[in-house]
Amino acid sequence: MELPFAESWKIKMIEPIRKSTRSEREKWIKEANYNVFQLKAEQVYIDLLTDSGTGAMSDRQWAGIMLGDESYAGATSFLKMKDMITKITGFDYVLPTHQGRAAENVLFSCLIKAGDFIPGNSHFDTTKGHIESRKAFAIDCTIDEAKDTQLEVPFKGNVDPKKLEICLAEHHDKIPFVIVTITNNTAGGQPVSMENLREVRKIANKYKKPVLFDSARFAENAYFIKIREKGYQNKSIKEICKEMFTYADGMTMSAKKDALVNMGGFIATRSQEWYDCAKVFGIVYEGYITYGGMSGRDMNALAIGLDENTEFDMLETRIKQVEYLAQRLDEFGIPYQRPAGGHAIFVDAPKVLTYVPKEEFPAQTLTVELYLEAGIRGVEIGYLLADRDPVTRENRFGGLDLLRLAIPRRVYTNNHMDVIAVALKNVFDRRETITRGVKIAWEAEIMRHFTVKLQRL
Template identity: 75%
Template sequence: MELPFAESWKIKMVEPIRKSTREERERWLKEADYNVFMLRADQVYIDCLTDSGTGAMSDRQWAAMMTGDESYAGARSFYELKDTITRITGFEYVIPTHQGRAAENVLFSHLVKNGDIVPGNSHFDTTKGHIESRKAFAVDCTVDEAKNTQLEIPFKGNVDLNKLENVLAKDSDKIPFIIVTITNNTAGGQPVSMENLRGVRKLADKYGKRVVFDSARFAENAYFIKTREPEFKDATIKEICREMFSLADIMTMSSKKDGLVNMGGFIATRWEDIYEGAKRFVIPFEGFLTYGGMNGRDMAALAVGLDENTEFEMLETRIKQVEYLAAKLDEYGIPYQRPVGGHALFIDADKVLDRVPKEEFPAQRLTIELYREAGVRGCEIGYLLADRDPVTRENRFDGNDFLRLCICRRTYTDNHMNVIAAALKNVYDRRHEVTRGVRIKWEAELMRHFTVKLEPLG
């Protein structure tokens, strides 16, 4: 008899969570202006808002924190972190920051100027925000297959190389770099193949451009390369990571994802001129070069987390739990972005709430309905997150409209997955009763979905 799959860790510490009543949740939603970011954490039963900084650290990480060096300059913990990053990525120059968007802010302050064009695969919200806030333009070159949520192909996060070359040929003088997000979050947590990364590198070399990897979930991307790209089936995750980063010049990292820590980020590069340019901004924005917004103890925990999460067993345990939830949704016929991504399930709100017009943000309404049903907090990754076009100020409706259900690393059990699936089934069963969405009462100019105020339309 084949043994069933089991986690590659055991539980050492627990945290209580509280169930709430439907009446309480109705009141809390209204008080939060129907924006689930504005809910208090203790008003949430199962939190799938994000996998960023919400995972559980290991005993090795907690032990490392006790030996963290808090020296202002030249801390031992920085050099331990730097050595780990260099060993995994091959990048010699490392600048720590307090999180991923801070890394983008520092790097883009050096590289992006008014009128620039930055092509890539489905820039995430902070990436696009940092580009557009500098009066530059993010051009999406993701493969068209990513928009068809029911299509099963292994690397839906890929860059469309024809689209990319068209942009490069037309506007090469305006392009400071190409950015590739691994995995591609906005497209549904979808991976990018090594073959595709090699194609991007070839085009970058042809047009003399540097390549930046948005690397928050680079280890998960390496897992999918190993399991879906035959060339790498016998390679270790660390070997695949070195190969991936050999095709890039620079990386930004939100360490709160694949670094398995609660706070932190970094920039790493093989180029001294990039390092020297970024140095001018890290000191005023973040801190000194050898801590850059991080405590010594957090750098020590991150060094261990990067090492742990570039092992196959850790990644397999994490991704198998996402697959477990997907299998439950398959039983109930609930449509999501296929195949299963690494860190989350992305429910196709246009297909679930098919009577809600796109102008009324179906995925946000679905997010509200799921929380109302069971206290499960997801996140809209769709028309609200897309913001308005910076020139026309019209809402952008050209992408997918997802309810993202992030699964925190080493945090919830499969029983929690069963609750999420059952709650979503209850919403799905009454989906045709929901014919209206939400209206925006107030919004910020950029990255509005974090603070937007909404009201339901029926």
């Protein structure tokens, strides 16, 4: 008999978690204004708010923490991190930042001015925030298939080359760069194929535009290329990563995802011009160029995490767990963005809560219901997160409205996945009784979903 699949690691340290009662949760979520970001973590049983900075570090990473060099300038920890980044990406210039959005802030301060257009594939909310706060426009060129959650497409995160070309032809004098997010978080943790990256590069070259990768989950993207794209089965993850980055001029990185650390980020590039400019803003916003918001010990852990997570076994363990949860949801007929993404399952909320109108935010309503059901905290990636149109100030209802269940790396077991699946099934079974959603009582001008106050209708 063939042996079943199992994790490529064993557990050395644990952290207790606590269940609660429904009446406790009713009180807590009301106090949190029906916004799960405002819950206390101790009020949560299984926390799927994000896979960002919530992973478990390895024994090697913890050993690296002890060996951190905390020198202000030229720390060996920085040099180890820089060498690892250069080895994996081929980019020679590396600037640390405290997290991904800080890398965006520093680099975009150099590259974006008011009135610019930035084409890409479903810009992540902080990326969009850093574009729009500079009075520039994020142009979404994701393939249309990504909007149909039930369509099984292997690289649903891809850029539509036609949309990109139209945007470049129309606005080329106002486009500082093209951005590709790997994997495409907003479209459901969906990968971008190597063929697509190559094509984007070709189109960008035609218009003499640089290409930037938002690389938070580049290793997961490489895993999908190995598994799904012809010609890559026999290549190692590190070889695939190296090729991916040949199609970019630089990257911003939230190291809290695929570098397996709890905090950290960086910019890496082959462009001396970008680096020279980013250094200046990096010093202003983040700190000196060899630490930029990170401590030496964290840079050590980041270097080791990057090395570990660009190995096949680590990625296979992770992505198979997400697939396991997807299989359980399939058993119950719960609709989610298909196929399962790399870091999360994205439940198609309007297909579940068919009676809740879009103006009452179905995905946010489902997020609240799942919390009430079992103390599981997912997050809305939908109409609230989409913010208002910067010009018309209307809500943007054009995209998907999803409940994201992000799976932290190396944290939960498949027993937890079973609890999540059954809790969601219980909500799914009583979906026809849920007819009203939530309304906004207070919201921030941009990135409102973090702090929005809601009322239950």
